[in-house]
Amino acid sequence: MIDIPLNDRDLSWLSFNHRVLRMAADPQVPLFERVRFLSIFSSNLDEFFRVRMPALMALHHIEEADTSLLPAVQETIREQLQEFGQILTGQLLPAMKAEGVHLYYGETIDAAHRKPVRDYFYNTVLGFLQPVIIELNKPVEMFLENNALYLVVCLSNGKHGIVNIPSANLPRFLRLPDKQIIFLDDVIREHLGFLFPHTTITGCYSIKVTRDAEIDVDEFSGHLLEKVENMLVKRQLGVPTRFLYDARMPGDLRDSLAEYFRIAHVELVAGGRYHNLKDLAELPMWSANATCTYPPMPAVPVAALEGEGSLLNVIKEKDVLLHVPYQQYDYIVRYFNEAATDPDVKEIYVTLYRVASGSQIVHALISAAKNGKQVTVMVELKARFDEANNIRWAKRMKEAGVKILYSIPGLKVHAKVALVKRKRGFQWDHIGLLATGNFNESTARFYTDHVLLTAHEGITQELELLFVYMQTGISPTRYNFMHFDNLLVAQFNLTNRFTAMIRREAENARKGLPAKIVIKLNNLQEKQMIAELYAAAEAGVEIDLIVRSICCIVPRKGIRLRRIVDRYLEHARIFIFHNNGEEEIYMGSADWMNRNLHRRIEVCFPVYDQVYRRQVRDIIDIQLADNTNAVILDAQIRNIPVERKENEPAVNAQKGIYAYVQQC
Template identity: 90%
Template sequence: MPLNDRDLSWLSFNHRVLGMAADPQVPLFERVRFLSIFSSNLDEFFRVRMPALMALHHIEEADTAVLPTVQEELKKQLQEFGQTLTKQLLPALKAEGVHLYYGEEIDAANKKPVKDYFYNTVLGFLQPLTLELDKPVEMFLENNALYLIVCLEDGRHGIVNIPSSNLPRFLRLPDKQIVFLDDVIREHLDFLFPHKKVTGCYSIKVTRDAEIDVEEFSGHLLDKVEDMLIKRQLGVPTRFLYDARMPDELRDSLAAYFRIANVELAAGGRYHNLKDLAELPMQSGNSACAYPPMPAAPVAPLEGDGSLLDTIKQKDVLLHVPYQKYDYIVRYFNEAATDPDVKEIYVTLYRVASGSQIVHALISAAKNGKQVTVMVELKARFDEANNIRWAKRMKEAGVKILYSIPGLKVHAKVALVKRKRGFHWDHIGLLATGNFNESTARFYTDHILLTAHKGITQELELLFVYMQTGITPTRYNFMHFEDLLVAQFNLVDRFTAMIRREAENARKGLPARIVIKLNNLQEKQMIAELYAAADAGVEIDLIVRSICCIVPRKGIRLRRIVDRYLEHARIFIFHNNGEEEVYMGSADWMNRNLHRRIEVCFPVYDPVYRQQVKDIINIQLADNTNAVILDAQIRNIPVTREPGEPAVNAQKGIYAYVHQR
């Protein structure tokens, strides 16, 4: 069965992000933002995927190991990154009056404010040391921290930290001139290393392995994860990034001193951690330098003065964020926290905002005497510390906290409110394709169903019973999932059955079509089912943002959309001989999602909303400006627009569509 490599397909996605930074049709300041996203993504790749690739390289035959191909692709992309920044973006910024010093001598007029900033602000954060490179290592390089290696006239070397985690990476000077924090320090090395002439200065950083299995640890899960966070910062190096101008002899000496293997050495530019470009203080009188405002649309049924919970009780509401207001989700939790008839609240939390209003509402609910149960996924990578902090605060307020499930991550995005009026209980559910996070909701495209559907809400309650008790829902104990598709239970079987039904319809000569939108597609069983369906004559359209291991062939069309907003929703549409079934949810088709997580996909029953979802998908399939076609080599091939054909941008088109509802 033909499959594309998952890591090369991810690099193809990040190359598409880089392509947005190089695209002159993208507003200038947004191009800088895409460059920072590319850099941030790459750091995570080195922390999460590179350790596995390096391990495989040691055990696989040379002709099967993918590491050399990955390294070659990384080298090519980093060269393109440097060209895009230095040859395109920096000159374009300067033309707009935004001058970022990039290896240039700072103007004499700016020496004084740089000097004042160094002595009054920066100096107190610095720890300059002299290194004895021929002696045992005397210091530890922190993960992704920035350092300057300083060459001294007497043949010795110094090292000084760049405190970008404590101070802004950029200093704004008069007349829209900007200088790196790195260069503020470079200007004053003679003060840090007195009586020794400085003969050279080069930047370095180490990226460390972030993949530490929580199952390694013994004891309470909360303690395990807190221990893991400490160990992560001490992980083995996966990349030693150094200024390419550094002499080879010095590079090799540093590698030996810090115990860096040759395979971990990576040449870079003068500056590292260019994800910090997202913080670049850019201003211009030219409005074309940024995306125009796209204010979120109100949803008429939820705009009234009455209870939002009452409105949902009467009729389902499907939200399309960020095109529509996310405020209603915060209001859902706020009302539940204060409504005297609400007795119980259940919610899963995977990634929450650092100042989450939703979590504050849950804390208030508990203090208001309600029974609040929250499944906090402590193993959400890189959000563990934030989740631990919130979990402790909620527990102190009386919230019942469920700390994950051994061997599983709870990735589902669901909530349930139980309200008692007289002798009657209302169940009001919330099911989403994205996290309950007010911050990311501004730029992640997701869909959220608010519903009182009896079957869906009863099965939500059943799911929370399972997460609390571990009692497995089955037909034999009269607890099982029918409306919801839940990983570990029926999700894989149901998706498989729906794909096979389309294949059978195609063999009968009936119309057969599948449209799927995912973040990642890698699980072999599901790919095999799609191949078999295509061979049977099913027409399959896939929109896959990131990792994509399926190889396009006859009947399988594959595209990717990278634009202003991060495409994040998972949508599944099966033609079913005209009786279409539409599902949405949290589950990508990856091994981890289908076999090692609790995921929930939910049906869209309301015909009006089902049509909205289909219309939105059709707009994305018609995109001929930002969409690219993925070919068998995972290359991003721009969609060709025929002469006279109108331009279609999916996100602009969806924004207009949603505002007409």
Template identity: 75%
Template sequence: MQQTIPLNDRDLSWLYFNYRVLTMAEDRAVPLMERVRFLSIFSSNLDEFFRVRMPALLALHQLHEAEQGALAAAQQEIARQLNEYGRIFTQSVIPDMLEKGIRLYYGETPAAEHSPAIREYFYNTILAYLQPVKLHFGQPMELFLENNALYLVVCLEDGGTGIVNIPSDHLPRFIRLSGNDILFLEDAIRQHLGFLFPHVGIKAAYSIKVTRDAEIDVDEFSGHLLQKVEDMLVQRNMGVPTRFLYDAAMPVTLRDQLAEHFRIAALEMAAGGRYHNLRDLADLPLPSDPSFSYPKMPPVHCTALDAESSLLDQIQQRDVMLHVPYQQYDYILRYFNEAAADPDVREIYVTLYRVASTSRIVHALMSAAKNGKKVTVMVELKARFDEANNIRWAKRMKAAGVKILYSIPGLKVHAKVALVKRKRGMYWDHTALLATGNFNESTARFYADHILLTRHQGITQELELLFIYMQTGIQPGRFNFMHFGHLLVAQFNLVDRFKAMIQAEAEAARNGKPARITIKLNNLQEKSMIAALYDAADAGVEIDLIIRSICCIVPRKGIRVRRIVDRFLEHARVFIFHNGGNEAIFMGSADWMNRNLHRRIEVCFPVYDPIYRQQLKDIIALQLADNTNAVILGADGRNLPIQREEGAPEVNAQRDTYTYVRKL
């Protein structure tokens, strides 16, 4: 019988992470607009939770009595956080905006001086997008409530009920009035409900929205995957409800009538505030003021790379590592641009998971194909919420002559790797690009990642084997001359190699030798890896973990866990094992989640260059020393503040990493 190991709940762990995002909005050390953005991020994250995780919790609740507590605990925590959200927004952020001369009307009637402008905007602009409907309870639904769309439910004096859409997908959510006064779009509509429902008085209006299940199951498929994904995307926004969010001021009788009319189950009902979809706060039209935003951190140039006419030649001389967004991502664009134009480059292989909407990388790949090069791209069609964008680019690349590989049955290709093969005379040279984050120049502006460019023969050969597998299904290791020795690849050797390195540290500790493990991940949930870490800690290994989001391991003696939430999204995965003093250092795409280790192609890669090994260790050391925006996780997974000792210097990992990188 398998031994049960202590684990924190994955959904509560994620909710605690999102709560840390929310608390940044109350931190007056954070600039005003950034605090507003943290409110927006919290709201956006929570919407995704209801689209992706809540369906699983609802299903477990119905299927397994033992799991019913998980749903209740999550709902209770969400309710607590939403109360905190309202308090922080109304009692902290809005008053601080008012101190800066910015008035956001929040449930208040705008000053009379604004009435003509609001009236003009309503009749000339808003009215074109409105579709008011009268509801007839007990009869078929008059309209389908679209996913995450906003509506006002209107109580009429004659006892009837109306509903009107809030067109925030077509118009700005906020109306900039004269001066620095700002009005919610729906409040302009509230003022003119009498025009939409004439000849009856208006008693009240309450906002609602429905969030729908976003999961599309394409892991197991038959037939043409591209067509299947396209068909399922059409159905995504028609998914079953997972949350019906309503204004808590709404009368109970009206709430129950709406639930029955729109077929909403009791478990899916959630009380909220006057306003929903506050992710739109990211677009709040605050006046331009440098003090409202973080101080600028222009990405640093690498002078050694700037001095060379060819980046591909430079990589042949020595490895290159970039720490983005602290350093220019332009060098990655240059890598693909050079590969596309260099007449000696014959073949290019790339995996694409999340592509920028205006991707210059993809344009370079299409140019390469038109320039006569063999270009092969593995496009992951199952990248959640990026499926449509990836399909669009895949079709354009295919039309340009790029060979497109689609998803492997039962697997997602989450690796972030590229290979360029160049022939000069009789000889070939290879360069590899391996990253912890997507090849996406848009997210590279605020995702903190590391990228390695190398000519290392073992790494490039093994990367070629991986691309052969993705094209043909021929597995490395099938023959004794085909195996992974440098790369750690999920589905092949990644889990076994990581466990072996953990066990080696445990054995060293048992023998009285120094033993240490430092790991940075986005998510830690896979039970067997957690069990291995517990065993190592029990043996005396000192383990430091930096986990941004889901963390199911329970901190205990020998295991310390911290979380960093700041201006950039901590996205890198880094693994450092003491290894008897000859540290084994890896980076890669793989979190330690069931999906990553068992249902995806992931690649982790070694860092051999001593200069870059030291840089990584220095950056990780700053993150372990952060005493401003880092928190430690308690035994229950909650965020605990770090108490800075009196006289101890203030360490902010992201600010200090930027300073460090500028000096490289």
């Protein structure tokens, strides 16, 4: 094992989520966007409890394991939740009220609003409620669904009621007259006497259970599709990882509920009056003040692609590199639409990891199959939390005649690639699409990514080779004859090539030559790659890293580490190696995580066109110059704001890149 200094992955992720939380506290961020950042923080934390907390709890009980980690994580979360409450109640709710938007937050409902609340309860909400009486000294008789909301109602007869809050079926918030808003929870609280008659209500507290989402599909027998469908059912029945309760709840009631629902003490987490505050993203807002939201940044058209002719013909003649969402994603949809209807297109190949629920791209693939084209789609059924959507689309495509490949045993296919084969006379055209992000029109509006459209012979031939491999599903070790000279493909050459490029920079530094590496990632955790970066820095290589989320490397001399959290989610992966002036630039789907490099099929692709190489360098330079939203990560994974020098102009990377692409 390599013994190198590393930051903990979970604490580093919590540092990222804290940066999201600080955006909600930033007065420079528009008010309603600050509320949205609170929602993102809450949603992120829910996923952390579903995915990472089970592993931390298991590790905590292993002999000789670091038993200080779980308490450190829990204390960090506790502090962040306390800050969350202070930001919401101390800053945002008063600021919203000043804008004329009032959210009832544990307050008595005004007399003028009681009738609309009452009408909504009886006419709409009541039919979704399933109140249950429980006796805490008797065996458990009910099951709390994952991340569902409940009210625990204390009754004067010594029993307790449990009422579901049907936020999965109804809006979490009710609009009232005069720009007033009330939680669905409080609509129900106001009418508990109807649900529990013939007794007195002595208390009411909100609770929520979060359950383990990490289910291994290898536990199940049968075909992969059946395995994943079974997994989705089992996930909802997973063991608890968090019992979130209203901190005002009496301690004896909390302990009795924990025993009744078989909740361990370590899973108890105190919260506020309301849970699932990711629903703040649905909060109705009214304001004539345009400063309450981000100003519009409409996606920029690309002049070379705006003609009436065929997009595929344009790509055949020259590479196109798109920077989304700054530039229009419509061209990607058009690529698939043209391929589906062009009579000369005979074959289409594509990998799908996360697609939109109403995906135009998938509809185009279905049309292509119905138009008689050979369409092959690798659908990754193991894309966490998107499994059900992927299963639904896979079945629809298969019914239409699309050849569906259901993953590869032991591997996830995380690559974002497509290939169109067009035959004109005796000549075949190969037109490829390679991206840093998913083929998803919905997330493309707020994820920053790059998409290469190319007919480069070497790249497209290697794409075809990769799809040949994916159709067999045999271990990569059986494919020694497969060589990728242009593409970097995990399981084949990706780690070796990245390692070689890092070591080349180190050797150049030792020779006294210029040596520099710039890498932008979502996550950096893989130990061997971090060790290579440490060694390169010691040799004198200047390394700039932009890492959005998990970051286990410890900054030191020669290694500068930044994080950018802003309007858009920074999602692209970019790798730039100076190579003594013969710069090499790659983009792709691969973070430097154990899972990406060792348990997935990933593809990184070169940028050969000199115009686009200049654009990529310029975009990275703008991000490295950000002195408004960028933060420096120190050795303790703290987010340290970039200090702007006196008279230095403010640079916001995302605004700067938007202005830049308008000139491209």
